[in-house]
Amino acid sequence: MIAVMGIAVLAMGCAKTTTGPVTSEEATTTEAATTTEAAATEETAVAKEFTVPWLIPMQDPYWDRMRYGMENEAAKALEEKGWNIKIEQLATVAAYDVNEQLGQLENAISRKVDGIAICPTNETGVIPAVSKAKAAGIPVVSLSAIIPTEDVLTNVQPDEEKAAKMVAEYAIKQEGKEGGFNAIILSGLAGNITSDQRTKGYEDAIKEFPNGKLLDEQLVEFNREKGMSVTENLLSKYPKVDFIFCINDNAALGCYEAVAAAGRENEIVVVGDDGVPDGLKSILEGRMKYSVWKNPFKMGEDAIAAFVNYWDGKEVPKWTVTPSEVITKDNAQSFLDVYDQYIQKFEK
Secondary structure, three states: EEEOOOOOOOOOOOOOOOOOOHHHHHHHHHHHHHHHHHHOOEHHHEEEEEEEEEEEEEOOOHHHHHHHHHHHHHHHHHHHHHEEEEEEEEEEEOOHHHHHHHHHHHHHHHOOOOOOOEEEOOOHHHHHHHHHHHHHOOOEEEOOOOOOOOOEEEEOOOOOHHHHHHHHHHHHHHHOOOOOEEEEEEEEOOOHHHHHHHHHHHHHHHHHHEEEEEEEEEOOOOOOOHHHHHHHHHHHHHHOEEEEEEHHHHHHHHHHHHHHHHHOOOEEEEEEEEEEHHHHHHHOOOOOOOEEEHHHHHHHHHHHHHHHHHOOOOOOOOOEOOOEEOOOOOOOHHHHHHHHHHHHHHOO
C-alpha cells in the first residue's frame, strides 16, 4: 500500500485552486502542483490511483461547478475505499471546437487513462472516439448531454425535453395565459442534441394550448451576446410577444437586456434554463422570471459514482437521470445557497 499525503485531486479547493479550466498543456503542471501542496495536509493511505480527464466544450464556470461535484465524490472514494481519483479539466480554446476535443480524446486514450468524463462539443461527432476508448478498456461518461451510442458507460443528464416542457407550461399557467399567447424560442446550436431536446420541450408545451402561437425560433448558440442581438431583431419584427423561451440562462440574460432596453419588460416574460448564479440573481431581482434547476454538482458527483461502480465491477445504467426543478423568485435563493456551499468548499 502506498502512503501519500492529502487528496491529490486536480484543482481541489483544499490545495491551490485554479479558478478556470486548464488547457491541455497546463494539465500536467497543475496536477503536479496540486499534489505537492496536498502533501502538506494529513496523511491518507491510497490503495489505488485513477486518472480521469474532464473534457469540456468551452471555458465557463458552469463546468467548474461540475468538477466540484466530481471532487466531492472523489473525496468520498478516497475516504471510503482508499481510491485516489485525479481529475484533469481540459477546455477547448474555441467554444464547441469538435476537432480540438477529438484531439483531447485521442490524447487521453493514448495515455491509457482510467476513465474519461466529457461534455461533448458535438454528441454524434465524438462517437468514433468514444468507441475507440471503450475498445481500449476506458469507460466514458457524458455529462449534461447524451452521446447516442451503447459504447458510452452512462449519460449523466436531466431529462432535458421534459424539463423544458415543464418550465414552459408552468410559466404559461402562472402568467394566466392559457387562453392564448405569442411566444418566441431562442434555441442553441443546429444539430446539438441538448439544444434539440430543450427546443422540442418548449415546442410541445406551446402545442398544449390551442391558442398558443409560436412566432419564431432562432439560434443563439447558448450565448449571452447573441441572445441579446437576436432578441433585438425579433422585437423590431413582432409588436406583440408574451414569452421568450431561452435555451439557457446565458441566452436569457442577454434576451432580457434587449427586452428591457426596448421598454417591454412588463409585457414579455423571459424564461431560462440551467439555474446558473447570474440567472438566479436575475430572477430574485425580478428580471428573468423563470428557469430550471439543473444541478451541476450532482451531475459531477453522479459521474464519479458511475466510474467507481464500474471499477468495482458493478452494473451502471446507460442513463443516469438528475432531477430538475422549476425556479421562481420564491425558491431561487435556495439554489444560490447550494452554489455557496460548494464554492466555499472548493474556492478557498
